[in-house]
Amino acid sequence: MTETPNDAPGRVDVRELSIELGAGADRFRAVERVSFAIPAGQFVCLLGPSGCGKSTLLGAVAGHLPAATGGAWLDDEKIFGPAPERGLVFQQHTLFPWKRVVDNVAFGLKMKGVGRAERRARARELLELVGLAGFEDKYPVQLSGGMQQRVEIARVLINRPRVLLMDEPFAALDAQTRWVMQQLLLDVWSRVKTTVVFVTHDIDEAIFLADRILVMSHRPGRIREDLAIPAGRPRGQEWLTSDEFLRLKRRCMALMRDEHERAFGARGEPAALAGAFI
Amino acid sequence: MSAVRSDRSDRSDSAPSAAATAGGARRRARAVARLPLQLLSLAICLLLWQWASSRQLHLGFVTFANVPPPAEVLDAARALLDSPKLWPHLSSSLARVGFGFGAAAVLGVALGLAIGRSTWARLTLLPPLEVLRPIPAVAWIPLAILMFPSSEGSMVFITFVGALFPILLNTIHGAEAVDARLVAAARSLGTRGLRLFSEVIAPGAAPSIVTGLSIGMGTCWFCLVTAEMIAGQYGIGYYTWESYTVQAYPNIVVGMLLIGVLGMGSSVAVRRFGALLTPWYQIKGGRHD
Ligand SMILES: Nc1ncnc2c1ncn2[C@@H]1O[C@H](COP(=O)(O)OP(=O)(O)O)[C@@H](O)[C@H]1O
Ligand SMILES: [Mg+2]
Numbered sequence: 001m002t003e004t005p006n007d008a009p010g011r012v013d014v015r016e017l018s019i020e021l022g023a024g025a026d027r028f029r030a031v032e033r034v035s036f037a038i039p040a041g042q043f044v045c046l047l048g049p050s051g052c053g054k055s056t057l058l059g060a061v062a063g064h065l066p067a068a069t070g071g072a073w074l075d076d077e078k079i080f081g082p083a084p085e086r087g088l089v090f091q092q093h094t095l096f097p098w099k100r101v102v103d104n105v106a107f108g109l110k111m112k113g114v115g116r117a118e119r120r121a122r123a124r125e126l127l128e129l130v131g132l133a134g135f136e137d138k139y140p141v142q143l144s145g146g147m148q149q150r151v152e153i154a155r156v157l158i159n160r161p162r163v164l165l166m167d168e169p170f171a172a173l174d175a176q177t178r179w180v181m182q183q184l185l186l187d188v189w190s191r192v193k194t195t196v197v198f199v200t201h202d203i204d205e206a207i208f209l210a211d212r213i214l215v216m217s218h219r220p221g222r223i224r225e226d227l228a229i230p231a232g233r234p235r236g237q238e239w240l241t242s243d244e245f246l247r248l249k250r251r252c253m254a255l256m257r258d259e260h261e262r263a264f265g266a267r268g269e270p271a272a273l274a275g276a277f278i
Numbered sequence: 279m280s281a282v283r284s285d286r287s288d289r290s291d292s293a294p295s296a297a298a299t300a301g302g303a304r305r306r307a308r309a310v311a312r313l314p315l316q317l318l319s320l321a322i323c324l325l326l327w328q329w330a331s332s333r334q335l336h337l338g339f340v341t342f343a344n345v346p347p348p349a350e351v352l353d354a355a356r357a358l359l360d361s362p363k364l365w366p367h368l369s370s371s372l373a374r375v376g377f378g379f380g381a382a383a384v385l386g387v388a389l390g391l392a393i394g395r396s397t398w399a400r401l402t403l404l405p406p407l408e409v410l411r412p413i414p415a416v417a418w419i420p421l422a423i424l425m426f427p428s429s430e431g432s433m434v435f436i437t438f439v440g441a442l443f444p445i446l447l448n449t450i451h452g453a454e455a456v457d458a459r460l461v462a463a464a465r466s467l468g469t470r471g472l473r474l475f476s477e478v479i480a481p482g483a484a485p486s487i488v489t490g491l492s493i494g495m496g497t498c499w500f501c502l503v504t505a506e507m508i509a510g511q512y513g514i515g516y517y518t519w520e521s522y523t524v525q526a527y528p529n530i531v532v533g534m535l536l537i538g539v540l541g542m543g544s545s546v547a548v549r550r551f552g553a554l555l556t557p558w559y560q561i562k563g564g565r566h567d
Contacts, residue, residue: 099558
């Protein structure tokens with residue numbers, strides 16, 4: 001097996017990308033002429049209110065949705081169709097229920113034709129990396145939501161992807177577990193150093209995780225703001241309570257509130273709206 | 279609310295299996311407690327049968343004059359067990375079901391997976407099947423006798439038709455219901471072409487397929503027995519019908535009971551086999567029945 005080195009390139013270029021959804025008369029532009037570039041190894045969060053086109057944009061970079069205009073490139077190769085070099089993690093329930101944990105993780109190697117013993121050994125290593133040693137022989141239904149997301153991450157990492165595409169991977173978890181998973185993700189990422197595009201509608205999550213936040217606007221989906229997050233790493237709880245964090249949070253809340261008002265009118269009371277985003 | 283739920287599942291990693299074991303023990307205890315009443319009910323039915331047949335009860339619209347009493351049936355069963363004809367009867371029926379069901383399983387699952395996942399396959403393959411579907415398998419018997427030079431062939435064909443549609447329809451349903459995100463995840467992990475079927479669609483549809491196989495096995499026996507009564511030479515259905523024509527009435531009931539036992543036995547075998555194939559489904563609490 002030829003292994004891509006861990007510090008493999010992973011530059012993502014999105015140029016003039018539009019994506020259309022729906023059929024016939026209901027067809028509409030969910031994403032409109034979006035352009036951005038992500039240098040290799042950067043952790044980018046796509047932040048925006050529900051329904052603004054985050055999943056659609058990520059789906060196009062994953063190769064599951066065709067471009068109406070423009071396109072997406074990974075290291076100057078135009079993206080056509082899904083591929084294991086672009087690992088995709090969903091919100092929940094996309095592990096194969098009929099495979100044991102170890103075989104879920106080893107699945108990517110099976111598709112590459114790696115022998116059973118070798119791929120299981122690699123899967124065990126990755127399960128250890130995400131803190132799930134000892135759960136190899138369980139079925140996904142026997143795991144909690146947080147554990148299932150760990151398995152998802154391990155399953156994608158086994159392909160040594162150049163970019164990790166995550167679509168609200170922790171949104172279905174309770175607050176405590178989500179916090180644990182965010183730290184775990186940063187810990188794992190500090191070792192594998194792939195490019196990460198992480199979709200979320202949770203402002204705190206975006207600011208805690210990202211090097212950079214792309215705030216998306218609603219209908220049609222566009223990049224509204226490109227925010228750098230200047231904090232160092234590793235990041236811990238102090239970062240969450242720092243002045244800089246709060247300043248960024250106020251900025252994001254203002255942007256999101258604008259978007260909300262643009263989408264639904266300014267009827268909602270500001271206090272209630274701000275509360276909804278905390 | 280969601281915090282409470284996942285908090286609990288976080289802690290109870292081994293709880294599902296422990297709960298299942300405790301539940302199993304409780305179920306067993308309850309089953310034993312209920313056994314006497316169930317046995318009593320069976321005994322009363324046997325007594326009623328004995329009484330009605332020995333008195334040659336005649337109710338006008340139905341008569342028990344020619345119904346053999348249980349004791350005679352028992353003797354006939356013993357005689358059949360010792361008879362050299364038992365094995366030819368049994369083996370012909372089992373072989374017909376084996377071939378008919380086997381062919382229906384292979385074709386039904388293959389067609390069902392294709393039709394369930396591909397619009398092209400659905401448009402080209404489904405219309406003729408939809409036309410044939412409402413026709414009961416036993417209605418095929420005359421035409422099947424004309425179509426197949428050997429009566430063996432026609433009987434296998436009837437069992438095949440009987441089993442095909444439940445298997446086909448359940449497989450189509452199962453294949454359609456495979457979560458699109460599972461397919462997307464598999465494709466992102468490098469799954470291409472036919473491997474998508476073997477790795478994702480087929481296992482995802484497996485619980486439905488097992489249901490279809492189990493129903494198909496039941497209809498298979500039903501159709502076989504009817505076909506054997508008309509076209510057969512050996513076979514349990516033939517034995518039952520022959521017993522009527524030669525007026526060996528106790529043998530009729532032996533044949534009926536044997537058909538019941540074989541039909542139920544093979545359905546249970548299919549379900550057991552299905553459970554072995556879908557262990558994850560058993561943990562989830564899904565049951566094949
Ligand atoms: N397959 C689809 N067909 C039609 N409309 C869709 C489809 N998928 C999503 N949409 C719509 O497109 C918009 C963007 O969806 P999505 O990218 O899922 O948003 P987000 O992930 O930001 O919540 C939403 O308004 C959604 O209702
Ligand atoms: Mg989404």
